[in-house]
Amino acid sequence: MTGASNRLAEWFHEWHQPLRRFLLRRRAGSAADIEDIAQEVFLRLLRYDRSDLIDHPQAYLYKIAANVSAEWATRCSRSLPHSAEWLAELVDTFDPETETGRRAAEAELQQAVAALPPRQCEIVRLHFGEGMTYEDIAKHLGLTRRMVKRDLAQAYAALRAALDRDLSEIELPRLSPEKAL
Numbered sequence: 196m197t198g199a200s201n202r203l204a205e206w207f208h209e210w211h212q213p214l215r216r217f218l219l220r221r222r223a224g225s226a227a228d229i230e231d232i233a234q235e236v237f238l239r240l241l242r243y244d245r246s247d248l249i250d251h252p253q254a255y256l257y258k259i260a261a262n263v264s265a266e267w268a269t270r271c272s273r274s275l276p277h278s279a280e281w282l283a284e285l286v287d288t289f290d291p292e293t294e295t296g297r298r299a300a301e302a303e304l305q306q307a308v309a310a311l312p313p314r315q316c317e318i319v320r321l322h323f324g325e326g327m328t329y330e331d332i333a334k335h336l337g338l339t340r341r342m343v344k345r346d347l348a349q350a351y352a353a354l355r356a357a358l359d360r361d362l363s364e365i366e367l368p369r370l371s372p373e374k375a376l
Contacts, residue, residue: 203237215230215233228267232267239263307354307358308350314336329347
């Protein structure tokens with residue numbers, strides 16, 4: 196080991212615990228952050244080639260620690276949004292009552308689809324679940340495009356009657372116009 200490495204090892208053993216206490220008193224972060232900041236201080240000191248020029252190692256270490264903890268605080272405050280509006284939006288996006296209502300509506304829709312005649316049920320599944328076009332469904336089931344379109348219209352009518360409300364209230368997958376053709 197060289198003289199600089201020995202000196203650094205001595206400083207680590209002598210000043211590691213006091214440095215951690217200093218960081219804790221300054222409220223430099225959580226307990227896990229304190230240890231990380233202390234390690235960063237010694238890593239920066241390790242990168243400094245001229246540790247032999249340091250007359251007061253404790254003061255130098257504390258100055259580095261203050262700078263590193265300030266950098267960490269700045270980095271944390273910039274990396275995460277802390278706006279009150281953002282938090283309000285987050286709280287508003289999840290509403291247990293709305294989620295429960297949505298799940299109940301989905302279950303009701305699944306029951307209504309399952310009650311359709313088998314061919315209509317399959318056409319609805321292929322169109323909305325698989326995203327197939329009328330032509331693809333017709334080829335897959337050996338039907339004409341017109342039959343697929345008619346069965347889908349009848350399935351919509353049956354679903355509206357079974358659900359006793361407009362399907363627009365329930366979020367169905369939206370397909371692009373070219374897929375519906």
